[in-house]
Amino acid sequence: xxxxxxxxxxxxxxxxxxxxxxxxxxxxxxxxxxxxxxxxxxxxxxxxxxxxxxxxxxxxxxxxxxxxxxxxxxxxxxxxxxxxxxxxxxxxxxxxxxxxxxxxxxxxxxxxxxxxxxxxxxxxxxxxxxxxxxxxxxxxxxxxxxxxxxxxxxxxxxxxxxxxxxxxxxxxxxxxxxxxxxxxxxxxxxxxxxxxxxxxxxxxxxxxxxxxxxxxxxxxxxxxxxxxxxxxxxxxxxxxxxxxxxxxxxxxxxxxxxxxxxxxxxxxxxxxxxxxxxxxxxxxxxxxxxxxxxxxxxxxxxxxxxxxxxxxxxxxxxxxxxxxxxxxxxxxxxxxxxxxxxxxxxxxxxxxxxxxxxxxxxxxxxxxxxxxxxxxxxxxxxxxxxxxxxxxxxxxxxxxxxxxxxxxxxxxxxxxxxxxxxxxxxxxxxxxxxxxxxxxxxxxxxxxxxxxxxxxxxxxxxxxxxxxxxxxxxxxxxxxxxxxxxxxxxxxxxxxxxxxxxxxxxxxxxxxxxxxxxxxxxxxxxxxxxxxxxxxxxxxxxxxxxxxxxxxxxxxxxxxxxxxxxxxxxxxxxxxxxxxxxxxxxxxxxxxxxxxxxxxxxxxxxxxxxxxxxxxxxxxxxxxxxxxxxxxxxxxxxxxxxxxxxxxxxxxxxxxxxxxxxxxxxxxxxxxxxxxxxxxxxxxxxxxxxxxxxxxxxxxxxxxxxxxxxxxxxxxxxxxxxxxxxxxxxxxxxxxxxxxxxxxxxxxxxxxxxxxxxxx
Ligand code: ADP
Ligand code: MG
Numbered sequence: 001x002x003x004x005x006x007x008x009x010x011x012x013x014x015x016x017x018x019x020x021x022x023x024x025x026x027x028x029x030x031x032x033x034x035x036x037x038x039x040x041x042x043x044x045x046x047x048x049x050x051x052x053x054x055x056x057x058x059x060x061x062x063x064x065x066x067x068x069x070x071x072x073x074x075x076x077x078x079x080x081x082x083x084x085x086x087x088x089x090x091x092x093x094x095x096x097x098x099x100x101x102x103x104x105x106x107x108x109x110x111x112x113x114x115x116x117x118x119x120x121x122x123x124x125x126x127x128x129x130x131x132x133x134x135x136x137x138x139x140x141x142x143x144x145x146x147x148x149x150x151x152x153x154x155x156x157x158x159x160x161x162x163x164x165x166x167x168x169x170x171x172x173x174x175x176x177x178x179x180x181x182x183x184x185x186x187x188x189x190x191x192x193x194x195x196x197x198x199x200x201x202x203x204x205x206x207x208x209x210x211x212x213x214x215x216x217x218x219x220x221x222x223x224x225x226x227x228x229x230x231x232x233x234x235x236x237x238x239x240x241x242x243x244x245x246x247x248x249x250x251x252x253x254x255x256x257x258x259x260x261x262x263x264x265x266x267x268x269x270x271x272x273x274x275x276x277x278x279x280x281x282x283x284x285x286x287x288x289x290x291x292x293x294x295x296x297x298x299x300x301x302x303x304x305x306x307x308x309x310x311x312x313x314x315x316x317x318x319x320x321x322x323x324x325x326x327x328x329x330x331x332x333x334x335x336x337x338x339x340x341x342x343x344x345x346x347x348x349x350x351x352x353x354x355x356x357x358x359x360x361x362x363x364x365x366x367x368x369x370x371x372x373x374x375x376x377x378x379x380x381x382x383x384x385x386x387x388x389x390x391x392x393x394x395x396x397x398x399x400x401x402x403x404x405x406x407x408x409x410x411x412x413x414x415x416x417x418x419x420x421x422x423x424x425x426x427x428x429x430x431x432x433x434x435x436x437x438x439x440x441x442x443x444x445x446x447x448x449x450x451x452x453x454x455x456x457x458x459x460x461x462x463x464x465x466x467x468x469x470x471x472x473x474x475x476x477x478x479x480x481x482x483x484x485x486x487x488x489x490x491x492x493x494x495x496x497x498x499x500x501x502x503x504x505x506x507x508x509x510x511x512x513x514x515x516x517x518x519x520x521x522x523x524x525x526x527x528x529x530x531x532x533x534x535x536x537x538x539x540x541x542x543x544x545x546x547x548x549x550x551x552x553x554x555x556x557x558x559x560x561x562x563x564x565x566x567x568x569x570x571x572x573x574x575x576x577x578x579x580x581x582x583x584x585x586x587x588x589x590x591x592x593x594x595x596x597x598x599x600x601x602x603x604x605x606x607x608x609x610x611x612x613x614x615x616x617x618x619x620x621x622x623x624x625x626x627x628x629x630x631x632x633x634x635x636x637x638x639x640x641x642x643x644x645x646x647x648x649x650x651x652x653x654x655x656x657x658x659x660x661x662x663x664x665x666x667x668x669x670x671x672x673x674x675x676x677x678x679x680x681x682x683x684x685x686x687x688x689x690x691x692x693x694x695x696x697x698x699x700x701x702x703x704x705x706x707x708x709x710x711x712x713x714x715x716x717x718x719x720x721x722x723x724x725x726x727x728x729x730x731x732x733x734x735x736x737x738x739x740x741x742x743x744x745x746x747x748x749x750x751x752x753x754x755x756x757x758x759x760x
Contacts, residue, residue, distance in 0.1 A: 009315045009344040012075055013335070014063040015323045016100040022325035034058045037332050057335045059319070059342060068107055071318075072120040075104075079245065079314045080121045083228055084128050084137075086241030086350035088313030090248060090305065091117055094276075094337060095320030096330040097218040097252030104318055105249040106203060118224055118247045122195040125226060125245075134234055140186040140227040141195055143202035146300045147220035148271040153184050154202035154222070161185045171303040178351075179296075179306045186227060199224065218252040219268045221275065221301050238358030242351045246308040250276070250301075253337070254330055275299040280337060283309065286344045312349040317341050527664035537656045545655065549648035556641035563638050566631040573624040580620055584613040 013035055015026075027036040036056045063071055079089035093101035107116030129137040143154035151169035155161065162185065169183035189195040206222060226245040251272045278299040285294040286309060296306040309315055319338035321331040527533070538546040587610050606614070 008342055009317060009346055010060045011317045011319060011338045011342040012061040012063055013059055013319045013321060013338065014071065014100060014104055015321050017065060018322065018324050021323045022328060025325055025328050026323050026331065028062050028064055032062055033060065035062055035335060037328065037335060039328060039332060055332065057339050059338055068114050068116060071104060072117050075316050075318055076117040076121050077124065079316055080124045082314045082348065083226065083243040083245035084125065086230070086243050086352065087348045088244045088308050088351065090246040090308040090313060090315045092248040092250060093318045093320055094250050094253060095334045096254040096322060096327065099320035099322040101249050101320045104320060105247060118199055119196055121245065121247060122199065122226070123192050125228070126192040126195065135230045135232055138229045139189050141189050141198045142184050142186050142225045142227065143198065144181055144184055144223045144304065145206060145220050146275070146304065148268060149300050151181060151300060154205045155185050155187055155198055157205055158185065158187060158198065158201060171300060177307060179303060181304060219272060221251050222249045223304060238355040238362050240353055240355060242353060244308060246305065248305070253334065275301040278302050280340065283341055283344055312347055314348050315346060530660065533660055534656055537659055541659055542652050542655055545648060545652045549645065549652055552641060552644045552648055556638065556645050559634060559638045559641050563631070563634045566627055566634050570624060570627045570631050573620055573627055577617065577620045577624055580613055580617045584610065584617060587613060
């Protein structure tokens with residue numbers, strides 16, 4: 001199990017099974033954690049009093065008659081799993097020679113079932129590596145022996161091993177607080193089998209060494225280290241974790257005095273004692289939180305285990321005891337060491353690292369992305385600046401153009417901005433004939449508009465306060481040029497002032513035509529509102545038809561008024577006839593009831609009152625007939641006048657529509673055609689020409705109308721229906737721009753207006 005921060009080093013006791021177990025001296029309490037040792041005073045060291053001393057040691061567990069598998073489960077598994085997560089871990093066996101340290105760590109190499117913690121740990125490591133497919137693991141093994149403060153690489157014999165360098169082997173401190181053994185071979189392993197091969201190789205070397213250097217392999221410390229590194233497949237950053245799993249089989253801790261060692265054995269014992277003593281000191285220093293210095297460097301053992309004892313790693317100590325009565329002092333010594341060891345606090349920390357190469361690559365990638373973002377950002381800023389610049393240039397150009405147009409207009413006309421004085425425009429209108437006065441309607445010269453909207457400019461001609469659009473003038477002149485005629489004296493074109501007329505004249509003269517300027521009809525992007533344009537049209541181009549329409553309306557109103565009078569007269573006459581008739585009948589009834597009134601000759605005669613009533617009735621009837629006849633005639637006149645008004649209105653609207661389309665909506669090519677005076681595409685005839693063509697038909701129907709009316713006034717309905725159909729057809733033709741075949745050469749292009757029917 002993995003230790004939690006702040007927990008203590010776990011210490012367990014394992015006793016070597018023996019037939020001579022000192023039951024009276026060693027007592028395992030039922031809690032499975034406590035060992036009590038009862039010691040009889042040694043008679044050789046003083047007064048023999050057979051007194052018993054008892055010590056109780058409460059540890060993390062007592063492994064008595066426990067299988068190797070259970071020992072691994074309770075001692076090794078947690079540390080191994082912690083190492084796979086990135087925590088350093090140490091499993092260390094401590095105790096006198098023959099207590100079962102090697103059995104616990106390595107086990108009986110000849111029996112699989114009795115294999116110890118190391119082979120089981122290696123098995124678990126590779127099992128987990130296979131299971132954790134989301135990580136990439138790399139596992140290396142090293143096997144270090146410390147004998148008389150000499151570092152020995154137990155895997156130096158492995159083929160391909162580079163061998164120890166000139167400086168020899170040494171424990172060196174690493175940046176970050178870790179330690180490593182310089183010159184110790186690190187062997188990559190990819191399978192449990194490969195790892196076990198290295199273990200057995202090292203154990204073999206240890207045994208051989210025991211023969212050559214020391215009589216007993218228990219005289220050296222052995223540290224098998226599993227170096228684990230793991231990188232996450234899913235988190236593809238430069239971070240990775242490393243860990244060291246130290247599996248330590250310490251040299252026997254038996255006291256020198258007991259064996260009476262001499263020579264080599266004495267020397268060995270001194271080193272062992274020294275290292276174990278320093279190990280104890282280091283551990284005590286670790287246990288004392290007030291001490292900030294731990295004497296790891298005093299011996300090779302503690303130095304090599306510096307980063308694997310307590311502190312930031314998981315540490316488990318197995319105190320091996322040999323439970324025979326003769327070994328009770330060593331047992332007691334081991335248990336004391338174990339209980340001291342238990343005080344050491346652990347604070348395991350994952351060894352997380354950052355791969356500098358990958359980190360650099362990652363940072364380079366980030367820099368690249370940021371550069372791209374920055375370039376996009378800069379491009380956007382540049383774009384916005386460009387747009388702003390374009391707008392400002394455009395605005396400037398517009399303002400210049402506005403000034404230019406204004407100046408040119410001022411040359412030709414006296415322009416007054418309405419914004420300056422609305423009253424001024426009224427005054428100008430009232431001045432009327434005092435001269436040519438320009439009035440700018442609406443909002444004056446628009447801000448930011450290079451060309452002032454033409455429809456807002458009204459030119460007042462001398463003697464006539466009439467608004468005329470410059471465009472209309474240009475259009476009018478153009479059309480007349482196309483039609484090969486000039487405005488006649490009777491035409492309502494007096495509104496064009498001499499300058500304007502002169503300019504129009506030049507417009508059709510190729511020699512005098514300027515490449516640009518106000519002579520060219522100005523085409524605004526947005527056509528003027530129709531209502532406004534219609535008013536303009538009525539005032540100028542359609543003034544004739546509008547005048548006729550107005551006159552017809554006047555006649556119509558007059559006839560209607562007459563019709564109302566007649567109707568009232570007829571109705572009054574009818575009422576009088578009825579009342580007179582009633583009175584006459586009443587009189588006659590009365591008289592008949594009184595008897596027949598006869599003359600002296602016996603001839604029935606009328607009395608005076610009856611005669612009067614009869615005469616009155618006759619008179620009223622005559623009057624009624626006359627009035628009724630006139631009423632009928634007037635009704636017909638009203639109907640006909642109504643028709644004329646409708647016809648004029650239709651004509652006015654039709655002409656307005658064609659004029660509006662021609663002036664504002666026709667495509668450029670048609671405009672060009674109008675300017676050149678002929679069709680651009682075969683069969684394509686300008687709208688007004690199409691309309692004019694139909695005017696021949698119009699004349700025909702008008703003649704027909706007169707004839708019909710002369711012969712039979714009742715034919716007017718038929719005429720009306722027929723005429724309206726023709727008008728609608730012509731109008732829709734004109735609006736849809738349907739090419740009209742020029743069937744007859746145009747004689748006169750003059751707009752033929754319907755004659756005013758004299759109704760009086
Ligand atoms: P140490 O390494 O501490 O000197 P060993 O591991 O060599 O002691 O053990 C000494 C002997 O005792 C070996 O023959 C070993 O097989 C045996 N032995 C030790 N502990 C046990 C045990 N728990 N069960 C069975 N035999 C053991
Ligand atoms: Mg041993």
